[in-house]
Amino acid sequence: xxxxxxxxxxxxxxxxxxxAINQPQIVAPGSLARIRAVMDQHNYVPAPINHRRGPKPxxxxxxxxxxxxxxxxxxxxxxxxxxxxxxxxxxxSARYRVDLRLLFSNTADDLPAGIAQEKLDxxxxxxxxxxxxxxxxxxxxxxxxxxxxxxxxxxxxxxxPNNEENGRLAADHLLAKGHKIVAVISPDPEYSxxxxxxxxxxxxxxxxxxxxxxxxxKSNPGVSYLEIAPTHNESATLVSALxxxxxxxxxxxxxxxHFCGSFFRALxxxxxxxERDFDAILGNYNPIIYQNLDYQPAVIDINxxxxxxxxxxxxxxxxxxxxxxxxxxxxxxxxxLPPRTNGQNLS
Numbered sequence: 001x002x003x004x005x006x007x008x009x010x011x012x013x014x015x016x017x018x019x020a021i022n023q024p025q026i027v028a029p030g031s032l033a034r035i036r037a038v039m040d041q042h043n044y045v046p047a048p049i050n051h052r053r054g055p056k057p058x059x060x061x062x063x064x065x066x067x068x069x070x071x072x073x074x075x076x077x078x079x080x081x082x083x084x085x086x087x088x089x090x091x092x093s094a095r096y097r098v099d100l101r102l103l104f105s106n107t108a109d110d111l112p113a114g115i116a117q118e119k120l121d122x123x124x125x126x127x128x129x130x131x132x133x134x135x136x137x138x139x140x141x142x143x144x145x146x147x148x149x150x151x152x153x154x155x156x157x158x159x160x161p162n163n164e165e166n167g168r169l170a171a172d173h174l175l176a177k178g179h180k181i182v183a184v185i186s187p188d189p190e191y192s193x194x195x196x197x198x199x200x201x202x203x204x205x206x207x208x209x210x211x212x213x214x215x216x217x218k219s220n221p222g223v224s225y226l227e228i229a230p231t232h233n234e235s236a237t238l239v240s241a242l243x244x245x246x247x248x249x250x251x252x253x254x255x256x257x258h259f260c261g262s263f264f265r266a267l268x269x270x271x272x273x274x275e276r277d278f279d280a281i282l283g284n285y286n287p288i289i290y291q292n293l294d295y296q297p298a299v300i301d302i303n304x305x306x307x308x309x310x311x312x313x314x315x316x317x318x319x320x321x322x323x324x325x326x327x328x329x330x331x332x333x334x335x336x337l338p339p340r341t342n343g344q345n346l347s
Contacts, residue, residue, distance in 0.1 A: 003017045003018060003021075003088065003091060003092065006035060006038050006039060006042075006044065009038045010031070010034040010035045010037070010038045011034065011291075012031050012034065012035060013084070013287045013288070014088045014305070015081075015084030015085060015087055015088045016031055016035070016084075017035055017088075017091075018084075018087040018088040018090070018091040019084075019087060020032050020035040020036070021046045021091055022087060022090070022091060046091070062097065062098060062099050063098045063099065063121045063122065063316065063319065064098070064099040064101065064118065064119065064120055064121050065098050065099070065100060065101070065120060065121060065122045065123065065124065065312070065315060066100075066101040066102070066103050066114070066115060066118060066120045066122075066123045066124070067082055067100065067101070067102055067103065067123075067124045067126060067146075068103040068104075068105070068112060068115070068123055068124070068125050068126065068127075068130075069102070069103070069104050069105075069126055069127050070105055070107075070108055070125060070126065070127035070128040070129070070130055071105070071106065071107060071108060071127045071128035072104050072105075072106075072127055073104065073106070081304070082102075082126070082308065083100065083102075085304055085305055085308040086098070086100060086308060086312070088305055089305065089308060089309050089312070096309065096312055098312065101114060101118045101120065103115060103118075107128075108128040108129060108130050108131050108134065109131045109133070109134065110134075111130075111134045111137055111138075115138075115141070120141060121142070121319050122141065122142040122143060122144075122315045122316075122318065122319045123138065123141055123142070123143040123144075123315075124143070124144055124146050124311055124312075124315060125143055125144070125145050125146060126145075126146045126147060126148065127148060127149065128149055129145075129149050129150060129151055129154060135155065135156070142315065142318040142319045142322050143156060143157075143315075143318070144156070144157045144158065144159060144311055144314050144315045144318060145157065145158035145159070145160075146158070146159055146160070146307075146311045147159070147160050147161065147193075147307065148160075148191070148192065148193060149191065149192045149193075150192060151192070154327075155327060156327060157314060157318060157327060157328045157329070157330075158327075158328075158329050158330070159307060159310050159311040159314055159329075159330045159331075159332070160193075160307075160329075160330075160331055160332075161193070161302040161303075161307060161331065161332055161334060162331040162332060162333050162334060163192075163193050163196035163197045163200065164196055164197075164199075164200040165200070165331075165333055165334060166197045166200070166255070166283050166300050166302070166334050167184075167196070167197040167198065167199065167200030167201035167202075167203075167204060167253070167255070167283075168200050168201070168204040169300055169334060169336055170184075170197075170201050170253040170255075170281050170283060170300065171201050171204035171205040171208060171210065171212075171253070172204065172208070173281050173298060173336060174205075174210070174251035174252075174253065174279065174281065175205075175208050175209075175210060175251075177251060177279050179210070179249075179250050179251030179279065180209075180210060180211060180251075181210070181211045181213075181245070181247050181248065181249045181250055181251070182205055182210050182211070182212050182213070182249055182250075182251035182252070182253065183212065183213040183214070183215050183242060183245060183249035183251070183252055183253070184197075184198050184201045184202065184212065184213070184214055184215070184216075184252075184253045184254075184255065185215045185216075185238050185242065185252055185253070185254055185263070186198065186215075186216055186217065186254065186255050186256060186259075187216070187217030187218075187234045187235075187238065187259055188217065188256060189216040189217065189218075189219055190219045191256070193255070193256070194216075194255045194256060197255040197283055198214060198216070198255060201253050201255075202214060210251075211247075213242075213245045213249050215238055215241045215242055215245075217234055217237070217238060234259065234262075235259060235262040235263040235265070235266040236266045236269075238263065238266070239263070239266040239267055239269075239270050239272075240270075243270060249278075250277065250278050250279065251278070251279055251280075252278055252279070252280040252281070253280070253281055253283065254280055254281070254282050254283060255283035255284070256283060256284050257282045257283070257284045257285070257286055257289050257290070257299075258286075258289065260280075260282060260289070260293065261289065261292065261293055264280075264293065264294070264295050274295045274297065279297065279298075280295075280297040280298075281297055281298045281299065281300065281336075282297060282298070282299040282300065283300050284299070284300065284302055285299045285300065285301040285302070285337060290340075296339055296340040297339050298336060298337065298338055298339045299336070299337050299339075300334045300335070300336055300337075301334055301335050301336075301337050302332070302334045303332055303333070303334060303335065306332050307332050310330060310332060314328070314330060
């Protein structure tokens with residue numbers, strides 16, 4: 001039985017199942033009880049680490065890698081997702097049992113002291129793009145850029161979601177649902193993932209004969225996008241702009257999901273009902289956000305677990321091949337998950 005199946009039946013995330021197996025003391029009692037009940041029901045007993053299939057790295061071979069969150073406060077709960085995903089990967093393969101160090105800096109101009117102190121084998125960079133001066137200091141340390149805010153001139157290797165495919169999938173989905181007038185809506189136009197998804201959505205919508213509108217909020221220069229707290233006023237402003245589209249857009253693409261709870265509430269306050277007045281598709285699937293929505297539309301899963309495994313794998317390769325020339329970029333395709341209806345869980 002796979003961890004993802006246990007998670008679906010227990011109504012938790014796969015990372016929570018992984019923690020229940022490896023660190024049960026940190027799992028909420030209710031969640032732990034549901035997970036163990038599912039395991040018992042299916043006679044699932046996780047094997048000890050040293051009895052699991054696959055290669056077993058010696059302790060001396062364990063990589064010490066860092067994840068540098070650029071533009072984030074230390075120990076922010078919103079950044080636990082990387083550790084959660086790595087725990088999930090570790091439960092399935094001993095390859096990912098790394099010695100992980102989390103590093104933080106408030107700005108893109110500050111290099112964390114821990115990079116030198118921790119004697120890292122390699123570094124994953126996430127958040128704001130580091131300044132050229134910081135990048136110059138990292139030339140001797142294998143590193144890979146991960147997911148967000150990479151500029152087209154970023155000089156190093158990178159692993160990220162395929163944001164262009166995300167936007168195209170959304171346009172095709174709304175066409176299949178019968179919508180002719182569509183809109184892409186987001187409060188974060190300067191966020192590189194949003195910019196790329198919006199551009200691809202508008203181009204694809206036009207190509208397949210839809211009438212697209214772009215409803216974007218104000219720019220937020222200098223924001224890291226690692227920690228975002230959208231206000232309800234932003235959502236109300238975007239709904240007001242939606243109501244002014246003529247004819248009004250009925251197919252909505254929301255490239256990021258951190259504000260969709262507030263946005264759907266603003267739609268209700270304006271008298272609009274899902275599946276009557278509009279259909280939506282989200283460009284990102286965060287289980288915690290999604291399962292707390294009262295309207296749970298179709299959603300594009302960027303396949304975060306695959307992304308995390310891929311960035312670790314590529315960092316391992318770069319550690320083993322530090323002098324390999326060129327910049328290597330890897331993108332991971334997303335997939336569409338259907339809307340949740342009648343209390344069903346996404347799998």
